């Protein structure tokens with residue numbers, strides 16, 4: 001059969017008869033909510049769909065708890081509705097917001113108890129995952145999310161284009177307006193809900209203020225109404241200068257009373273259209289855009305203006321992005337460093353923000369590179385909660401034409417111990433709110449699905465969206481388990497399928513690092529044309545963007561030490577700062593991020609930097625050659641459409657990896673004229 005990918009990992013492929021017959025014959029699904037817009041009701045319908053597809057069982061849906069003890073039924077509701085139905089045993093379940101409990105009675109009846117509506121929905125999807133993977137449910141399973149904020153950011157523009165989107169036009173907008181047909185938005189909400197994601201910012205950070213015109217406000221209502229039954233709330237990005245541009249005011253100064261009143265009015269209008277709006281995502285004073293600094297005010301003044309506008313209406317938050325930097329930096333000044341910008345801009349503001357301001361911080365100090373240390377700003381805020389910003393869209397990582405399974409990269413950040421105030425401070429514990437007792441913090445990922453049936457432009461890339469949901473729910477879950485589960489749900493239970501996809505995926509990030517940028521030098525792609533694709537090491541230097549490598553004929557890398565460099569190492573807490581200050585204690589994979597060394601510098605492995613470059617590029621390109629061959633094993637085991645679609649991309653990647661290998665190696669060979677010990681480079 002042909003598969004488009006629209007259902008992603010929610011295909012609910014039928015279990016073979018011999019496996020299906022081992023599961024109970026369900027008689028009824030009972031939803032303890034009868035409101036058809038409630039996520040509990042959505043969950044009940046999803047269970048009905050899942051049972052019909054996975055087990056070929058047509059099960060009725062009821063809204064009253066009238067079942068005979070003899071039959072196999074599924075009851076779904078919240079703790080509250082179970083208690084009202086007399087089920088006192090669920091009174092003290094250790095559940096957090098959005099958490100759930102699955103109870104399996106005698107291997108037959110199942111009860112799904114959500115701490116809230118969304119929790120019930122997440123429990124239902126977990127039940128269906130067990131079923132699809134032909135796994136037995138434990139007698140009781142309690143699951144809570146690591147953090148309350150598990151959101152996605154769309155970079156969709158009103159004209160229907162998507163910044164850094166690689167899968168066709170927007171599913172939200174076209175020609176300046178919200179689309180009439182929002183079918184894909186509903187399908188997207190279902191995918192998000194299935195992995196516990198509960199919020200979405202609908203438009204690009206640099207957005208056009210026409211989002212706020214009356215027709216688009218009604219469009220926002222329609223988007224919110226479609227996503228709400230899936231437990232996904234929406235928020236919007238605002239453009240700082242909207243009072244001037246749309247409101248006709250003479251200024252957008254955040255302390256100006258007219259500006260404050262104007263945002264107050266807009267905010268009331270937005271809440272009238274979307275009563276449960278999440279809040280505002282703000283990118284200000286970044287990459288030449290306006291913000292509070294434009295008007296001589298502080299970043300906190302800007303954030304607080306929006307925060308106060310939101311406060312009368314509910315629990316809305318300002319997601320204030322820390323991606324603030326000057327993109328006209330002078331490279332001739334050895335002390336200049338874009339990586340220092342976030343801490344320089346935000347230090348001293350920790351106590352200045354309103355309670356509903358959350359600072360949204362990219363995982364690394366520069367910009368979604370193949371390897372970065374965690375942003376030092378993650379160690380600077382104690383009172384102001386944070387959102388950790390990740391990218392599912394593979395902007396610098398092959399733009400979905402290359403398979404790069406991201407959880408192993410994310411784990412380097414989640415598991416990093418920042419040693420704040422001399423105490424263990426894993427990034428995941430800071431983000432969850434545990435380390436500094438924040439009640440609202442968590443994760444956002446730039447996702448950028450488009451209207452291509454594959455959503456992201458590549459079937460394999462969808463593993464990253466699935467994994468993003470699972471990682472934000474539980475950042476300690478093994479990345480290998482996640483990909484195995486995803487492969488089963490998406491392609492089938494056959495061991496060859498699962499092993500092949502797991503092998504390719506687990507090898508993919510180190511492989512891409514090997515043939516793009518090694519030792520912390522960043523992804524050496526094209527910076528100057530802003531496409532951020534394909535090898536172009538020459539473009540890193542000689543511009544104001546600050547993603548520099550400082551490569552010359554003799555040496556390479558950014559000196560970020562306090563002693564002789566930009567001082568960036570010193571922005572980390574002492575234990576970490578000391579580690580990065582010194583070449584001997586800096587791990588090889590971040591050597592060139594923190595140090596400027598001769599190409600002949602010897603790594604801990606004993607190799608020189610330049611020989612490591614040469615070898616890694618050959619090794620990475622070689623592994624990429626194996627991907628299409630490995631994929632061949634799936635021919636006939638999965639549908640031809642998806643087989644061919646992936647096969648084509650893997651062949652392309654194998655070829656492009658050679659282009660990467662030779663471009664990078666020849667570039668550095670030409671610069672330093674140091675021969676490859678194995679005599680491969682420069683001989684083409």
Ligand code: GCU
Pocket residue numbers: 163164205206283323367395
């Ligand atoms: C990167 C990206 C831009 C984007 C920016 C951001 O610089 O290339 O397209 O606008 O990040 O995160 O705001």
